[in-house]
Amino acid sequence: xxxxxxxxxAFLAIARHRSFTRAAGLLxxxxxxxxxxxxxxxxxxxxxxxxxxxxxVEPTEAGAELARVxxxxxxxxxxxxxxxxxxxxxxxxxxxxxxxxxxxxxxLPRAMLRMRERHPELRVQLQEAVTGRVHDMVRAGMVDIGxxxxxxxxxxxxxxxxxxxxxxxxxxxxxxxxxRRRIPLEVxxxxxxLLLESNTSVWRVLDDAFAAAxxxxxPFQQAVHTSSLIGMAQAGLGIALLPSTAVELRxxxxxxxxxxxxxxxxxxxxxxRAGRTLSPAAEALVEALRGGPSxxxxxxxxxxxxxxCTARRSRGRS
Amino acid sequence: xxxxxxxxxAFLAIARHRSFTRAAGLLxxxxxxxxxxxxxxxxxxxxxxxxxxxxxVEPTEAGAELARVxxxxxxxxxxxxxxxxxxxxxxxxxxxxxxxxxxxxxxLPRAMLRMRERHPELRVQLQEAVTGRVHDMVRAGMVDIGxxxxxxxxxxxxxxxxxxxxxxxxxxxxxxxxxRRRIPLEVxxxxxxLLLESNTSVWRVLDDAFAAAxxxxxPFQQAVHTSSLIGMAQAGLGIALLPSTAVELRxxxxxxxxxxxxxxxxxxxxxxRAGRTLSPAAEALVEALRGGPSxxxxxxxxxxxxxxCTARRSRGRS
DNA sequence: GACGTCCATAAAAGGACCTTATCGGGCGAG
DNA sequence: CTCGCCCGATAAGGTCCTTTTATGGACGTC
Numbered sequence: 001x002x003x004x005x006x007x008x009x010a011f012l013a014i015a016r017h018r019s020f021t022r023a024a025g026l027l028x029x030x031x032x033x034x035x036x037x038x039x040x041x042x043x044x045x046x047x048x049x050x051x052x053x054x055x056x057v058e059p060t061e062a063g064a065e066l067a068r069v070x071x072x073x074x075x076x077x078x079x080x081x082x083x084x085x086x087x088x089x090x091x092x093x094x095x096x097x098x099x100x101x102x103x104x105x106x107x108l109p110r111a112m113l114r115m116r117e118r119h120p121e122l123r124v125q126l127q128e129a130v131t132g133r134v135h136d137m138v139r140a141g142m143v144d145i146g147x148x149x150x151x152x153x154x155x156x157x158x159x160x161x162x163x164x165x166x167x168x169x170x171x172x173x174x175x176x177x178x179x180r181r182r183i184p185l186e187v188x189x190x191x192x193x194l195l196l197e198s199n200t201s202v203w204r205v206l207d208d209a210f211a212a213a214x215x216x217x218x219p220f221q222q223a224v225h226t227s228s229l230i231g232m233a234q235a236g237l238g239i240a241l242l243p244s245t246a247v248e249l250r251x252x253x254x255x256x257x258x259x260x261x262x263x264x265x266x267x268x269x270x271x272x273r274a275g276r277t278l279s280p281a282a283e284a285l286v287e288a289l290r291g292g293p294s295x296x297x298x299x300x301x302x303x304x305x306x307x308x309c310t311a312r313r314s315r316g317r318s
Numbered sequence: 319x320x321x322x323x324x325x326x327x328a329f330l331a332i333a334r335h336r337s338f339t340r341a342a343g344l345l346x347x348x349x350x351x352x353x354x355x356x357x358x359x360x361x362x363x364x365x366x367x368x369x370x371x372x373x374x375v376e377p378t379e380a381g382a383e384l385a386r387v388x389x390x391x392x393x394x395x396x397x398x399x400x401x402x403x404x405x406x407x408x409x410x411x412x413x414x415x416x417x418x419x420x421x422x423x424x425x426l427p428r429a430m431l432r433m434r435e436r437h438p439e440l441r442v443q444l445q446e447a448v449t450g451r452v453h454d455m456v457r458a459g460m461v462d463i464g465x466x467x468x469x470x471x472x473x474x475x476x477x478x479x480x481x482x483x484x485x486x487x488x489x490x491x492x493x494x495x496x497x498r499r500r501i502p503l504e505v506x507x508x509x510x511x512l513l514l515e516s517n518t519s520v521w522r523v524l525d526d527a528f529a530a531a532x533x534x535x536x537p538f539q540q541a542v543h544t545s546s547l548i549g550m551a552q553a554g555l556g557i558a559l560l561p562s563t564a565v566e567l568r569x570x571x572x573x574x575x576x577x578x579x580x581x582x583x584x585x586x587x588x589x590x591r592a593g594r595t596l597s598p599a600a601e602a603l604v605e606a607l608r609g610g611p612s613x614x615x616x617x618x619x620x621x622x623x624x625x626x627c628t629a630r631r632s633r634g635r636s
Numbered sequence: 637g638a639c640g641t642c643c644a645t646a647a648a649a650g651g652a653c654c655t656t657a658t659c660g661g662g663c664g665a666g
Numbered sequence: 667c668t669c670g671c672c673c674g675a676t677a678a679g680g681t682c683c684t685t686t687t688a689t690g691g692a693c694g695t696c
Contacts, residue, residue, distance in 0.1 A: 003399055005323045006684095020643060033685055035644060040683095045399065046406035048595040052643060054693040061462070061597045062405045069398045073391065080387045081321055081363065087380045088364035144379070277366040279379045324653095338674060351654055353675060358652095370674060372662040 007041040008070060010034050011049060015059045015067040020052075090119040093281030098137040099147040100201065101128045102226065103268060106245035107163070107289070108147075115288035122281045131201045138271050144282045146271040147289070149201035158274040162289055167205060167264040168257045170194075170233050170240040170249065175256065177239070182261035185213050192220030192238030194229045202243055205266050230255070325359040326388060328352050329367060333377045333385040408437040411599030416455040417465040418519065419446045420544065421586060424563035425481070425607070426465075433606035440599045449519045456589050462600045464589040465607070467519035476592040480607055485523060485582040486575045488512075488551050488558040488567065493574065495557070500579035503531050510538030510556030512547040520561055523584050548573065 013023035014034060024031040042049050049063035059067055086092040099108055104126060112124055129137060134146035135153040152159065169183045177183055177191070189210065195217075196202055203217075210217040220238045223229050226248045229240040233255055242249065243266055249257065270286055272278060278286065331341035332352060342349040360367050367381035377385055404410040417426055422444060430442055447455060452464035453471040470477065487501045495501055495509070507528065513535075514520055521535075528535040538556045541547050545566045547558040551573055560567065561584055567575070588604055590596060596604065 003323065005321065008323075021641080029684095030686060031643070032645080032687090036684070039644095045402045047402070047598055051594050053593050054642065056642070058594070060595050062402055065405075066398065066402050069401075073395050073398060077391050077395070080384065080391060083387075084363045084365070084380055084384050087383075275371050276369050276376070277378050280365055339672085347653095348655060349674070350656090350676080354653075357675095372673060374673070 001040050001044040003041060003044045004037075005074075007037045007044075008074060010037040011041055011063075012067060012070055012074060014038065014050060014057055015063060016071075018056045018058065020057060088280050090280050090284050091121050093121075093279060093284075094123040094125055095145065095279070095281045095285045096125045096127075096143040097145055097147070097285065098127045098129050098134045098143040100131065100134065100149065100268070102165075102202075102243045102245045102247075103147045104128045105226075105247045111285065111288040114291075115284050118288070119281075119284050122284055124285060130197075130199050131204075132199060135271060138273060141273070144272065144279055145286065147268060148271050149266050149268050150204055153271065156274050157271050159269040159271050160286075162268045162270050165266040165268050166244040166259055167202060167266060168242055168244050168249075169260060170230065170242055170252075170255050170257060172233065172236055173254055173256050175239070178256045178258070180258065182263070183239075183258045184261040185210060185215055188239065188241075188260065189215045189217075193218070194221050194223070194232050194238045194240040195219040196226070196229065196242075197222055197224055201266055202241065205264050206241060209260075209262070209264050227251075319358050319362040321359060321362045322355075325355045325362075326392060328355040329359055329381075330385060330388055330392060332356065332368060332375055333381060334389075336374045336376070338375060406598050408598050408602050409439050411439075411597060411602075412441040412443055413463065413597070413599045413603045414443045414445075414461040415463055415465070415603065416445045416447050416452045416461040418449065418452065418467065418586070420483075420520075420561045420564045421465045422446045423544075423566070424561075429603070429606040432609075433602050436606070437599075437602050440602055442603065448515075448517050449522075450517055453589060456591060459591070462590065462597055463604065465586060466589050467584045467586050468522055471589065474592050475589050477587040477589050478604075480586045480588050483584040483586050484562045484577055485520060485559055485584060486562050486567075487578060488548065488560055488570075488573050488575060490551065490554050491572055491574050493554075493557070496574045496576070498576065500581070501557075501576050502579040503528060503533055506557065506559075506578065507533045507535075511536070512539050512541070512550045512556045512558040513537040514544070514547065514560070515540055515542055519584055520559065523582050524559060527578075527580070527582050545569075 010023065010027060013027055014020055017023050017026070020034050020038075021031050024034050027034070038050060045062075045066075047062050048060050049066060051058045051060055051063075083092070108126070115122060115124075125143075127137065127143065129146075131148040131150040134143075134148040135157060137143045138146040138157060139153075147162065149165075169177075169188065171177055177187065180187075195206070198207075207217050221229075221232060223232070226242060226246045229242065230248055230252050232238065233240040234252060241260075244257075245268075249255070270289070272282070328341065328345065331345055332338055335341050335344070338352045338356075339349050342352050345352070356368060363380075363384075365380050366378050367384060369376045369378055369381075401410070426444070433440060433442075443461075445455065445461065447464075449466040449468045452461075452466040453475060455461045456464040456475060457471075465480065467483070487495070487506065489495055495505065498505075513524070516525075525535045539547075539550060541550070544560055544564045547560060548566050548570050550556065551558040552570060559578075562575075563586075567573070588607065590600070
């Protein structure tokens with residue numbers, strides 16, 4: 001015979017209410033079930049825990065001692081289990097996120113707002129980083145998920161597409177090229193270009209496209225922050241090439257925006273460790289980033305973390 | 319699905335050893351059993367606790383948190399259960415005992431010695447009291463068992479015979495009555511009698527017997543302590559009537575002892591609350607009082623407390 | 637003295653659990 | 667690159683446990 005949680009809970013209920021019958025009602029079982037449970041528990045422990053009297057039940061010495069201790073310990077255990085269930089139900093939890101600066105300042109805030117509406121208790125620990133650094137942080141376990149762009153980072157990281165982001169040419173409203181709806185790369189190549197640093201995903205997209213067109217990407221000026229480039233464009237220093245998500249663009253409405261020819265897109269992706277389940281909080285954030293929950297009702301959301309992420313490591317292209 | 323102790327233990331073993339297969343070996347089950355157990359636990363909690371990878375298992379964030387807390391809590395729970403098992407196995411425990419002074423000084427010490435040989439960790443809290451007080455203390459729950467004599471104390475107390483104790487006449491070796499092998503009550507009635515107090519069981523036995531013989535019990539001297547009466551008898555003050563268990567008799571070998579005519583016996587009994595199971599420690603003491611364990615082998619002794627004392631309240635004679 | 641309450645027991649249905657056997661995926665060696 | 671090994675998942679089958687329904691015995695009450 002084995003000590004079971006069910007048996008212990010039954011014992012505690014009976015000891016507390018001094019009655020098999022009443023405890024049975026509270027536990028939603030019949031009285032004989034408790035008789036058997038207690039017999040099992042008493043056999044497992046090797047002594048009598050409850051003295052059955054005609055008018056009810058009285059714990060023995062040992063039973064009273066056990067009940068006293070068990071009361072605390074089972075409450076603690078239930079508390080522990082409830083905490084885990086809170087994680088699952090997204091009533092608790094923190095997502096550690098590493099995101100591209102353009103996403104962090106652009107679509108991310110609204111996603112966090114959506115997440116808070118559905119799961120007010122969840123928290124996000126945000127760190128901004130460029131793609132390579134995002135991958136490193138995810139790989140090292142420093143963050144739960146990353147938002148990055150660029151090529152597949154390797155077999156140990158899994159990626160799921162989030163959205164596509166257009167690369168725009170940002171130029172003063174009176175610039176001659178504003179007459180064109182799209183600005184060809186070969187035209188751009190002759191202009192003074194204002195670019196982010198070369199380890200960014202935008203730079204990589206541009207570099208690839210220029211190379212494919214037989215051109216060479218030679219920036220007139222580079223900067224770490226998008227707003228610096230915008231300031232330069234406002235001053236007429238040249239043409240800035242920026243992702244459309246960059247929220248700083250909204251603060252410079254007088255600047256013209258033009259897509260390129262060919263239209264260059266940057267694929268923004270969620271990255272996480274392959275073969276590792278996303279925490280429920282991380283799932284909630286991904287859902288919010290996608291615009292809404294993939295599983296609208298709570299029950300399905302609760303089952304979600306189990307069904308999701310059974311995928312194994314994705315094969316990296318050689 | 320329900321959280322079970324077995325499932326939690328399985329989870330902890332797997333999380334600790336990072337492997338279903340290894341944990342299965344340690345838990346003496348097969349690996350599929352653990353797969354099912356963990357699936358049940360994860361379903362009950364609503365999230366994934368373990369990430370299965372080709373080379374083993376890695377706890378998820380939630381799983382790691384659960385494992386950390388559970389480790390402590392299950393250890394505490396096991397400790398609690400082990401404590402109860404110690405009670406059952408008589409490796410721990412205290413008997414609160416109220417006993418007649420004659421028994422406490424007479425057969426009890428040897429019984430305690432026998433108990434200590436078998437169960438060295440058990441302790442006895444002894445209180446000496448006369449029969450009426452013993453009954454009261456047992457009834458009030460102040461002690462676990464009592465040793466008393468005399469008539470049935472009522473329906474709420476159960477009694478089991480322990481031994482029979484002869485009432486002896488104690489007289490100086492040169493007393494004329496020493497010529498008689500048994501001393502008739504009518505002879506005694508004419509002698510100066512040295513008796514214990516009137517609330518004692520010996521007094522009651524004598525009183526009943528004298529009354530049945532149409533005699534009147536009128537002590538020449540009364541005392542609380544047996545040794546006082548012995549001293550008086552040594553001084554030639556009269557004839558002391560004492561139970562044969564009184565150990566003080568052994569310290570006065572020069573005094574003569576004679577049974578009465580009719581032979582008066584005092585039935586010494588173990589008393590405990592009716593319908594209440596004796597604690598294992600109390601059972602051990604009763605066994606020792608009886609001269610040896612009623613269940614010699616440990617296994618049967620362990621099962622003993624369960625089978626014993628299923629009897630309901632014994633009917634008191636009206 | 638009939639009745640209600642309480643726990644124990646018995647039998648049967650239902651479910652949970654474990655074991656054996658097998659699968660599929662990943663990894664390392666040859 | 668393929669074979670063999672290790673890992674966990676799955677399926678099927680049987681056993682054991684658990685629960686429910688129905689009933690019994692003991693006790694207290696009206």
